Amino acid sequence: MSLKPVVNVESSKLSHGFIEAVKFCRAVSLTSESELDLSRVNFVSPSFLLPVIVYVKQWRSHFEMVNAGTYLSLVAFPVGGVDAAGFSRNALFKSYMERYATKTYIPIVKFPTDMSGSDKRNAILESIDGILGRQVVFGDNVRQALKYIIGEAVDNIVEHAHSEVGYIVAQSYKYQGYTDICIADIGNTLKGSYQNNPRTAEILSDIEAIQAAVSGISAKNLPDAENRGYGFRTSINMLTKGLGGEYLLVSGDSAFAANKNLGQSLTIPYGIRFEGTIVAFRIPHRENKFYYLNYVE
Secondary structure (H helix, E strand, O other): OOEOOOEOOOOOOHHHHHHHHHHHHHHHHHOOOOEEEOOOEOOOOHHHHHHHHHHHHHHOOOOEEEOOOHHHHHOOOOOOOEEHHHOOOHHHHHHHHHHHOOOOEEEEEEEEOOHHHHHHHHHHHHHHHHHHHHHOOOOHHHHHHHHHHHHHHHHHHHHHHOOOEEEEEEEEEOOOOEEEEEEEEOOOOHHHHHHOOHHHOOOOOHHHHHHHHHHOOOOOOOOOHHHHOHHHHHHHHHHHHHOOOEEEEEEEOEEEEEOOOOEEEEEOHHHOOEEEEEEEEEEEOOOOOOOHHHHOO
C-alpha cells in the first residue's frame, strides 16, 4: 500500500503552499507506509516543495516516491533536487542551467554549505541568479533586492545551520507579476543557534527565536553582532514595505508570515516541526518607486 495524498495549492498567497505542506507532512507523520504515491499531487509551489523535501528527509528518509507528475519531475522533487556540487566544474553546472533560461521555474537545487565550498556555492548561486534574471526582466532595484534577500538567507545557513547542504527552488508567475523563491536547510534551528551563544541563551522556544530573528537580534557571539542580526529584518522590510511582497520564515515548530500590512508569528499545528530554517518569499516584478538603498541597514 501507498500513502496517496491529494494536493492542490491555491497560489493567491505565499503562505498557502506552506499550509498545504504542513497538512502533507502530517499525513506523512501518521502513516506506516514506505511508498509515497504522488499521482494526486497536482498544483504546487516553492513554499510547498521545500518544506516537504526537508521534512521527509528528516523524518521519513526511507520513503520511495512514485508516480510523480510532469511538473514534480521537472523540478527534481522525487529525487530531492539537482546536486549542484556533483558537477566536477562550475562551468558544467552553468551550462546545465542554460536549459532553464526560457522556462518559468528553477528546479530544486542542492548547494554545499561548508565554508570550504564557498567558491563553488557562489558560482552555483550566481548561475541561478543569472537564469532568474533572464526568465523575468526585473528592474535594477528589484534585482538588487533579490540578490540581498537570497544572500542573507544563504548566509544564515552557512553561518548557523551546520547543515551539509542547502536547497533553493523558484517559480515565476508572469501573468500574476511575481516570483516565488524558497530556500531551506536541514540543520540547526534558529533556537539552537541562539542557545549556542551565551549572549542569547535565554531564548528557549522556537517562537521566541523567530521573534528575535525578525526583530534583528543576532545569534553571533561577536562584539558587533547586533549589526549582523539585521539580515532577516532588512529582508522582510525591503520585501514587504518596499516592494509589497510576502515573506515566510519557518524554524522548528514555529513560523513568521508577513505582507505589507501585517507580520504574525505562529506555532505550526499537528506537532509538525522542521529542523533547520526555511525562508520563502514572493517578490513582485514591478518596482513601484522602490529604492533598494533606503532599506539597507
